[in-house]
Amino acid sequence: METDNETAKDRIPRIDTYGFQRPDGFDYTFYEEFQSRYLVVLTRRAIKWSKLLQTSTAVEQSMKVKRYIRKGIPNEHRCHVWMFVSGAQARMEKNPGYYHNALVEGKKNTKLVDTVITDLNRTFPDNVKFRKDASQCLQPMLYNILVAYGHHNSSVGYCQGMNFLTGYLILVTKDEEKAFWLLDALLGHILPDYYSPAMIGLKVDQEVLGDLVKLKIPAVADLMEKHGVMWTLVVSRWFICLFIDVLPVETVLRIWDCLFYEGSKIIFRVALTLIKQYQAFILESRNFPDVCDKFKEITKGQLVTECHLFMQKIFVDPGRLSKTSIIKLREKHRSQLLTQE
Template structure:
C-alpha cells in the first residue's frame, strides 16, 4: 500500500507512514528494523477512536467515586483497556499497592538507605542496569532524566525489602515498565511488591518454583485446549521451559508489543496470574496450524518466536478480546488443582 500523496496538494506531499509515525514510541522505545509503519498507522487510526471512547468512560467513572472497587462493571472496563492517564492510579488501587503505600509512609526511602549498605546486592543490580532496555532512549545515560537511577533505587530497595528474593534477572525489565507507566519510584516499588509478593508468588524466589510450576501448568492446559500442539511438543522433545520461560518471567516484555503488554498487565493487576495462561493459550490456538508445520526441534523453537510478532499481536484491542474468548473457560479451581499437581510432581523430581 502506498501512502504517498501524489496529487501534490496540501499537507503530506510525498509523505509516507514512516515519515508520520515517530521512530521512537511514546514510551521511549526505538522502532525495530523491519517495523511495518503502514500497518501500524492503520491500526493506530482505529485504536485512537477506542482510546478516546474509553478515556471518556473512565473519566466519568473516576469522577463518580474517589475509590474504585472491584465490580463486574470495573472488570469489564479493565478488560477493554485503561487509558494511560488513569493506568497508574487503577493499577495501584486494584493491586492493593495503594493501600500498602498509605499504610507505610516513609518506608520506601528508609528501606532504600538500608539496601544500599548491601554491597553484593548493589553490585548485582548495577551489572544489569546497562542491559535493561538498550533500545529505550529514556534508560540511556545520556537521557535527562536518566531512568536508570530510578530503576537502581527501586531494585535496591526491593532487594532489601524482600530478602527471600533479593534481586533476580527479569525484575529489572518489569520495574522498568512500571517506571514508564507510573513515572514515580515509590508507586513502582509497591506495584513490584504486589506482583512479586502476591500476584506471582515464587516466580522470582531462588528456586523459582512458582515459575516452573506455571510452565508445567501451561503444558497441561495445552493438552486440554490445543492437544495437537501438546503432541507435537512431546514428539520433538521440546520442554515448555525452553519456549515460554521468557513469556512468564518477563510477563511478555520484549515478547509482545508495548501497548499489548500494558493491556495484558491491566488485567493481570485485576484478575491475577491466570491472565498469563489466557495470553499463552490464545497465541497457541491462533497459530496452531503454523506451529504444526514444524518438522523438528529447532523448527518448533523458531515457530514460537514467530507467533509473538505481526499484526495479530499489534492489534492489542482485538488481541485482548481474543484472550477472553479463544481459550474458553479457565476457572481458578482448575488452575489451583493443576498447580498443586504440577508442584508436587516438580518437588518429587527435584528431591
C-alpha cells in the same frame, strides 16, 4: 519509488511514546491503520473512565470495573487504577516512609548493590529514556527501586528479569514509591514464586501451561512431545518477563491491566490464545529447531499489534479457565517438582 511502508514511516516517529525505538522491519503501514482505529477506542474509553473516576477516587471491585479494565485503561489513569486494584495503594498508605527506609538499608548491602548495577545498562538498551545520556535518565530510579525491593524481599534479593518489570512500572507511574509498591504487588502477591531462588512457581506454571495445551489444543501438545521440546524452552520468557520484549508495548500494558485486577491466570489466557491462533502454523514444524522458531514468530505481526482485538480474543479463545482448576494443577506440579529435588 516509495512504498506505502516508507511513506507511513515518514509520518510515524521512530521512537514510540514510551521511548522505545521501533525495530527494523516494523510495519509502519499496518501500525498507522491500526492507530487510526484504536485512537477512536482510546478516546471513548478515556471519557468512560473519567466519568467513573469522578464519583470516587477508589476503584472498587465490580463487574463494571472488570469490564472497563478488560477494554483497556487509558494511560493517564493507568497508574491510579493499578495502584488501587492491586492493593498497592492500601499497602503504601499503611506503611508511610517504608520505601525510603528500605532504600537506605538496601544501599548498605554491597552484594545487592553490585548485582543491581551490573544489570542497569542491560535494561532496555533500545529505550532512549534509560540511556545514561538521556536528559532525565531513568536509570537512577530503576537502581533505587531494585535496591529497596532487594532489601524488602531479602529471600529473593535481585534476579534478572526484575529490571524489565520495574522499568515498565517506571514508564507508567513516573513515581519511584508507586513503582516499588506495584513491583511488590506483582512479585509478592500476584505471581506465585516466579522469582524465588529456585523459581519453583515459574517451573510449575510452565508445566500447568503444558497441561492446559493438552486439554485445549492437543495437536500442539502432541507435536511438542514428538519433537521432545520442553515448554521452558519456548515460553519461559513469556512468563518471567510478563511478555515484555515479547509482545508490543501497548499490548503488554493491556495484558498488565487485567493481570493487576484478575491475577496470574491472565498469563495462561495470553499464552493459550497465541498458541491457538497460530496452531496451524506451529503444526507445520518438522523438527526441534523448527518448533522453537515458530514460537518466536507467533509473538510478532498484526495479531499482537492490534492490541484491542487481541485482548478480546484472550477472553474467548481459551474458553473457560477457572481459578480452582489452575490451583489444582499448580498443586499437582508443585508436589511433583518438590519430590524430584
